[in-house]
Amino acid sequence: MEKRILITGGAGFIGSHVVRRFVKSYPGYKIVNLDKLTYAGNLLNLVDIEDEPNYEFVKGDIVDAGFIADLFSVYQFDAVIHLAAESHVDRSIANPMEFVMTNVIGTVNLLNAAKEYWKGDYDKKRFYHVSTDEVYGALGETGMFTEATSYDPHSPYSASKASSDHFVRAYHDTYGLDVVISNCSNNYGSHHFPEKLIPLAINNIKNNKAVPVYGKGENVRDWLWVEDHARAIDVIFHQAKTGETYNIGGHNEWKNIDLIKLLCKIMDQKLGREAGASEQLITYVTDRAGHDLRYAIDSSKLQHNLGWVPGLQFEEGLAKTVDWYLENEQWLNDVTSSNYQSYYETQYAER
Numbered sequence: 001m002e003k004r005i006l007i008t009g010g011a012g013f014i015g016s017h018v019v020r021r022f023v024k025s026y027p028g029y030k031i032v033n034l035d036k037l038t039y040a041g042n043l044l045n046l047v048d049i050e051d052e053p054n055y056e057f058v059k060g061d062i063v064d065a066g067f068i069a070d071l072f073s074v075y076q077f078d079a080v081i082h083l084a085a086e087s088h089v090d091r092s093i094a095n096p097m098e099f100v101m102t103n104v105i106g107t108v109n110l111l112n113a114a115k116e117y118w119k120g121d122y123d124k125k126r127f128y129h130v131s132t133d134e135v136y137g138a139l140g141e142t143g144m145f146t147e148a149t150s151y152d153p154h155s156p157y158s159a160s161k162a163s164s165d166h167f168v169r170a171y172h173d174t175y176g177l178d179v180v181i182s183n184c185s186n187n188y189g190s191h192h193f194p195e196k197l198i199p200l201a202i203n204n205i206k207n208n209k210a211v212p213v214y215g216k217g218e219n220v221r222d223w224l225w226v227e228d229h230a231r232a233i234d235v236i237f238h239q240a241k242t243g244e245t246y247n248i249g250g251h252n253e254w255k256n257i258d259l260i261k262l263l264c265k266i267m268d269q270k271l272g273r274e275a276g277a278s279e280q281l282i283t284y285v286t287d288r289a290g291h292d293l294r295y296a297i298d299s300s301k302l303q304h305n306l307g308w309v310p311g312l313q314f315e316e317g318l319a320k321t322v323d324w325y326l327e328n329e330q331w332l333n334d335v336t337s338s339n340y341q342s343y344y345e346t347q348y349a350e351r
């Protein structure tokens, strides 16, 4: 094996796309997917590659330092690509401590294990931390986040990711660990848990349920096809210089309400409904506390230095995403069967 790579959070939305890409593209790498399988982690996301000889799944918690140390000693990793996290802003508002534990303590546990097991060999190892544009805070009507933008997180989620980013940089500056960080905009695509805007809206439209739009629907997000994100991670992992940060984004800004209307139009066509039928489901609800107005990523550093550009155009990606959810009813039923209903009722009853 050329490299033994630990990918954390590989059973989640983005992680499953990253695991699939690395397992398929690099038969010479051994990919170990470590995941706690929280409500957001699902091994069904990886059934197509689970029997590949260069893939192994390990169930475990990054908050457990002893377990992480043992894992490093058993597998002798050459690199870590760290995606495991609590990732939903609304849940962070309801329960911030889980975000501190997984996103901050879990990340520091991984850094400590890397620092210990890679001692004397830092130039041959790599710790890749996957982060979010939300660490930069909120933009007004204009401007974009660059790699030089100061951190200004507003939600417990973004504060915990910002904190983990700072620890990763501190381990580079203090101990000389080889680290890279990328901060990406909102992803969309298949296998996305239906608590986030796009899959939640698809699920609700499909079931003729109200589509909750926070506030006036005027908040803006920059949407990127998840497989374009996985490709960016591949490029950055292999080509970035040590200590570097890259912003990843789609140059694809949408007001929430415009996005939902486009989704309704696509779904009317796919479901054979009368034009305008699904839009009737749009329901404005109480805004999210501390709701960031606008995110927009300037990814020109990545484009110029490493030649990455976003691939899929948004309308096409959204239509493909809708197709995937309509064709994978069993997956949707599975992920919405256990605690999802109680989460949904608590989250949306208060609005």
Ligand code: NAD
Pocket (backbone or CB within 6 Å): 008, 009, 010, 011, 012, 013, 014, 015, 034, 035, 036, 037, 038, 039, 040, 041, 042, 060, 061, 062, 063, 082, 083, 084, 085, 086, 087, 088, 102, 106, 130, 131, 132, 133, 161, 183, 184, 185, 186, 187, 188, 193
């Ligand atoms: P997700 O919630 O879909 O998946 C997270 C995964 O981490 C799950 O499989 C879960 O079981 C696992 N996990 C959670 N706690 C764990 C723990 N303590 N130990 C081990 N595994 C644990 O998240 P996602 O949307 O795929 O995001 C992945 C990463 O990318 C996160 O770090 C997130 O901050 C970042 N990110 C996400 C987006 C986005 O739009 N979703 C954008 C930019 C960055």
Ligand code: TYD
Pocket (backbone or CB within 6 Å): 088, 089, 090, 186, 195, 196, 197, 198, 200, 212, 213, 214, 215, 217, 219, 220, 221, 256, 288
């Ligand atoms: P989300 O998918 O939770 O991602 P993030 O908060 O990390 O950007 O939300 C995307 C946008 O959609 C955000 O502005 C909040 C809004 N939103 C709604 O209007 N209704 C919803 O039910 C959800 C989940 C989000």
